[in-house]
Amino acid sequence: MGVNFFPVAEHQDETRAAYDGIVELYASMFADRLEARPFARAMVGTFAELVRGTGNPRVADLGCGPGHLTALLHDLGLDAFGLDLSPAMVDHARRAHPALQFDEARMEALPVQDGALGGALAHYSMIHTPPGELPALLAEQARVLAPGGLLLVSFFATDAPEPVRFDHKVTPAYSWPADRFAELLTGAGLVTFARLLHDPASERGFLDAHLLARLP
Numbered sequence: 001m002g003v004n005f006f007p008v009a010e011h012q013d014e015t016r017a018a019y020d021g022i023v024e025l026y027a028s029m030f031a032d033r034l035e036a037r038p039f040a041r042a043m044v045g046t047f048a049e050l051v052r053g054t055g056n057p058r059v060a061d062l063g064c065g066p067g068h069l070t071a072l073l074h075d076l077g078l079d080a081f082g083l084d085l086s087p088a089m090v091d092h093a094r095r096a097h098p099a100l101q102f103d104e105a106r107m108e109a110l111p112v113q114d115g116a117l118g119g120a121l122a123h124y125s126m127i128h129t130p131p132g133e134l135p136a137l138l139a140e141q142a143r144v145l146a147p148g149g150l151l152l153v154s155f156f157a158t159d160a161p162e163p164v165r166f167d168h169k170v171t172p173a174y175s176w177p178a179d180r181f182a183e184l185l186t187g188a189g190l191v192t193f194a195r196l197l198h199d200p201a202s203e204r205g206f207l208d209a210h211l212l213a214r215l216p
Helices: 006-020 023-030 038-054 068-075 087-096 131-144 178-187
Strands: 058-062 079-084 101-104 117-123 145-157 164-166 173-175 191-198 207-214
Touching: 038 068, 038 117, 038 145, 038 191, 038 207, 058 068, 068 079, 068 087, 068 117, 079 087, 087 101, 117 131, 131 145, 131 178, 145 173, 145 178, 178 191, 178 207
Parallel strands: 058 079, 058 117, 079 101, 117 145
Antiparallel strands: 145 207, 164 173, 191 207
């Protein structure tokens, strides 16, 4: 693709090490968290319905963590599999959901053929990516989508004009102006056709944002 991925790889090494060290705690905190987040749950359900409508139910849960959302996508009728850069997270997901497929992978080099997927989910899984490195990840996600394929991205949003770096409990993270993030999706060749911003579910005060985009 002609993109230099080395800076992204260096950053993801740090993130991988951070998440490897908190697998059991993370899984206990987030495995059922979507049950208390009706807006996020509604967007995931809408995403699943639209993907089913494409006729290609193959979906990647990118940054799947302990695999809870991969399992939810499966329950919603999709042929879902999970990818995560943390081998400890992948191991946990395999043990928790033995009937599903989970593999270790970097977001900048997904082990998926061009145009293979009906959908991809990135649920707060790019929040640690520095702004300058995010376009490469979005371009990779667009690459693996079939024409008409869907991408649902969830992240922390800010009213500031630029991305805001903050101290996440695991490793530094970024919140994004929703319009700026949508522009990045456009730059990756995707068309954003739905967005949902709602009041924060955490003490940080950032909005929660969900953007739904399609590959033409």
